[in-house]
Amino acid sequence: MDAQHSPADVSGQVAQLGRLDPQVVERMRHEALTAPAPWKAEYGAYQSGGWWTTSLMNASGDAADVTIGDCTAKPTGPLDHMPVTAELLAGMGLSYMWVRLARLEPNAFLWEHRDYDELTSTERHRLHIPLHTNATAFLVTGGVKIHMTAGRIWRLTPTYAHGVCNLLGPDRIHLIADVYADDAYRALAERAHLPASAAQPLPTATRVLLADELAAARRLADLGHTAAAERLLLRLIYSFALPEGTAYDLITQLHTALGDAEAADRWTQAKTKLLALAS
Numbered sequence: 001m002d003a004q005h006s007p008a009d010v011s012g013q014v015a016q017l018g019r020l021d022p023q024v025v026e027r028m029r030h031e032a033l034t035a036p037a038p039w040k041a042e043y044g045a046y047q048s049g050g051w052w053t054t055s056l057m058n059a060s061g062d063a064a065d066v067t068i069g070d071c072t073a074k075p076t077g078p079l080d081h082m083p084v085t086a087e088l089l090a091g092m093g094l095s096y097m098w099v100r101l102a103r104l105e106p107n108a109f110l111w112e113h114r115d116y117d118e119l120t121s122t123e124r125h126r127l128h129i130p131l132h133t134n135a136t137a138f139l140v141t142g143g144v145k146i147h148m149t150a151g152r153i154w155r156l157t158p159t160y161a162h163g164v165c166n167l168l169g170p171d172r173i174h175l176i177a178d179v180y181a182d183d184a185y186r187a188l189a190e191r192a193h194l195p196a197s198a199a200q201p202l203p204t205a206t207r208v209l210l211a212d213e214l215a216a217a218r219r220l221a222d223l224g225h226t227a228a229a230e231r232l233l234l235r236l237i238y239s240f241a242l243p244e245g246t247a248y249d250l251i252t253q254l255h256t257a258l259g260d261a262e263a264a265d266r267w268t269q270a271k272t273k274l275l276a277l278a279s
Contacts, residue, residue, distance in 0.1 A: 009144070010141055015189075015193055016154055017127070017154065017155050017189055019153075024084060024088065028175065031081070035081040035082050036077075037054040037078040046110055050105035052104075052105075054101050056100060056101060057075055058073055069118075071097060095180040097180055106167070106168055106169025112163045112275065113163070113274040114162075125155055125179055125181060126155065130172070132170065132173040133174075140202070143242070144199045144241075145202055155189065201241065202241040209240070214250050217254050218258075235247075248267055248270060
């Protein structure tokens with residue numbers, strides 16, 4: 001299975017759009033760490049636990065409303081305590097659909113998934129501004145891992161399959177803005193690029209390696225640690241280049257081998273849901 005990609009192959013999925021003043025970023029980081037915010041766990045099927053969000057702009061004006069949807073976004077309460085962040089957002093002149101703070105704790109993962117499948121076909125883009133991060137927090141897409149460094153505006157195209165992890169910590173906190181395509185966005189995106197230094201191709205996962213990992217998962221399950229066995233397989237995308245959906249297929253194979261048809265069907269459905277595949 002050769003699923004490796006060069007950095008150029010994923011430049012459509014992830015790119016840098018610009019740099020920010022380091023002093024502004026530091027002040028925004030302080031605001032994100034200290035502003036009163038109702039951190040909420042959402043999209044539980046997509047994550048291991050440890051991923052929290054709070055809304056700064058959304059449809060309702062309620063910061064605890066964190067399930068994104070199409071809207072003309074309006075500020076929420078926490079943004080009143082974040083004047084530097086509010087000034088930056090206003091100064092960018094973008095058409096915001098939703099703006100959030102997202103916090104990923106150490107040893108936490110967002111499993112392989114796609115976003116936006118439940119929204120309308122209106123063109124939109126997702127911007128990330130890392131505020132508090134570390135070298136063991138990275139995104140994987142197309143067999144490549146990318147650490148989004150602070151001080152820059154990044155664009156993620158979340159309709160491509162991707163996952164996110166924070167292996168060791170401290171917390172990874174990003175400002176995430178979903179924006180509609182307009183002249184202001186297009187001007188920002190004119191110099192989109194992915195530096196070669198930002199992207200690291202993952203090693204190819206051979207059939208032998210995957211068979212060994214599946215056998216290790218089976219040993220865990222036989223000892224009664226089925227959830228740990230599933231997590232072992234879900235985490236493979238952070239270490240190896242895998243064809244899309246492989247982790248879910250391996251978990252389905254595991255439960256089939258264990259004689260648990262209900263669990264096998266559940267994970268088949270999870271693959272369809274998380275990767276937005278046609279049923």
